[in-house]
Amino acid sequence: MSGVINQRQSPAFGVLMVILIIMAIGPIMMMIATSLKLDVDIMSSTSGLLFLPTLQNYETVLCNALWYEPAHLDYCDPTFGRALKSSLIIALVSTIITLMLGTMAAYALVRFRFMGRGVISMTTLLMRMVPPAVLLVPVFGILTFDFCINDNCLAGTYSGIVLIYVAMNLPFVIWILQSFIVQVPIQLEEAARMDGANPFQVFYLVVLPLIKPGLAAASIFTFRIAWNEYLLANALLDRNTRTVPVTIVNSLTGYDTDWGVIMATGTLLAIPPIIFTFVASKQIITGMTAGAVKG
């Protein structure tokens, strides 16, 4: 099998590619298909692909966010709708804050040469190493007993969990943004400074617009972590502030599982990451490979 012969497309590789694609995407498709099925269709042993798609499960999940009352429901369980709102708030706010702090820190590290890149990649890697399970005990203790003002503690609030997510994501965001900021030509910044811009204006008006791809990659990674995280959210949030992953796990421990509804929730949780993947796969792959290929 020398390379010369294989330069033309062989049908065997086409087949292999198709198999790989089906294996990768099949389980996800199955979740989406199940979310569109009625209980009867899920349980019946005959139909696999032949069924009448229905949005009924989604109506059940989102019942308190809809403008009409779904006909099939006697009682509307607000848990999922509320959790979706919490998830959105927590993920968006922590992404915004992480990016604001991260870009500034990355800029300072690159342009003012303070601490080497080595220190930053070291910290990034060390942070990558810390499992959320390890943070569970201390974060619970701190937010329940330490960070309190007049008995109002951060446990159970959005602010508490956002603080933790920001801290968890900052090292990676700083590290990935650095590689983008290094590429901004310093002459541009000098020209702006000549025209009388102060460091903050240089940063906001000159540097930030030039590193948009980096900002996109960093925000996708941050959003994804905050959106998908379960363990800390479960320990720190209460009934009213719970996120979607927590409600999914809670509904699984119940006695009988309504697969259609759970799969609809799962699909809703999976949609934002799926959209990001198709919109920005190049940036995501850059972010993923950067760690290993460049050390």
Added chain:
Amino acid sequence: MSTQARSFTPYLFMAPAAAVLVVALLYPIAYMIYASFLDWNPSQRIGQATFVGLRNYTSLWSDANFRESFGVTLKFASLVVSIEMILGVGLAMLLDRSIRGMTVLRTIFILPMMIAPIVVGLIWRYMYHPTVGIFNRTLNSLGFESVPWLSDSFWSLTSIIIADIWQWTPFIFILSLAALQSLPRSALEAARIDGASGWQQIVYIKLPLMMPVLIVTLLLRLIDAFKVLEVVLVMTNGGPGLSTEILSLRIARTASEFRELGVAAAMSNYLLILLMILTAIMFTYTRLSEARAARLRQMSEEG
């Protein structure tokens, strides 16, 4: 702008990020190390907990459950990482050519890593379901017996390993493909002209040249394999028995179900030390291979 003001600027830019990291990352880790010396339950303030010295650490080693969970973790991590490395690198070798649709394949391959681990667990739990799951349905329709995917201690470990392979093989595939495609064309060209067969090219040229990236990939994956929690939590919740109770799951359960925060903190410390050793190995390795590459470059320039 005065020089004095300029010298403050970097601190102004750094301060918010540094403050958050100190308050919400360094402080918790220090707190955890302190907590691991305490007998502490969640209803007490940390000040009310009694100091027990190293008892949490030593008692863990005589705790059969902890030892079993540690063993499961090691077995899980080593199996998934080695299978994924073989599959991922193999696929990269096979597909390292300009095939149409490669971009699509890569995009689709990152989907399992992007969606929530909870959802991955959910999907596999459904597929492994004894009656409605696709695996048992297919087996039954082909006339085979159902397999107790999640309810037998041997099969449940196998099942979580399969799910992890599905989720993470693409990571290794993407990294090794990137490494393959950045290999120096001249070396491959020379080997081909000298008549090296496909296998010889792989074994003597490609693999050795890719080795630095492969080792880092392996260690990154190994670190992540020790962190897996949600997928297993949703699929088996550690059971049946303790057959799939990996360490991070045990930490979470010790803290929330058994309400022994001190013990959970000690366990976390053990896990952290293990991961630190892995990271240290990775750093030393990258340093060494960089130094070696620099020396070789210098030699070739001088010679």
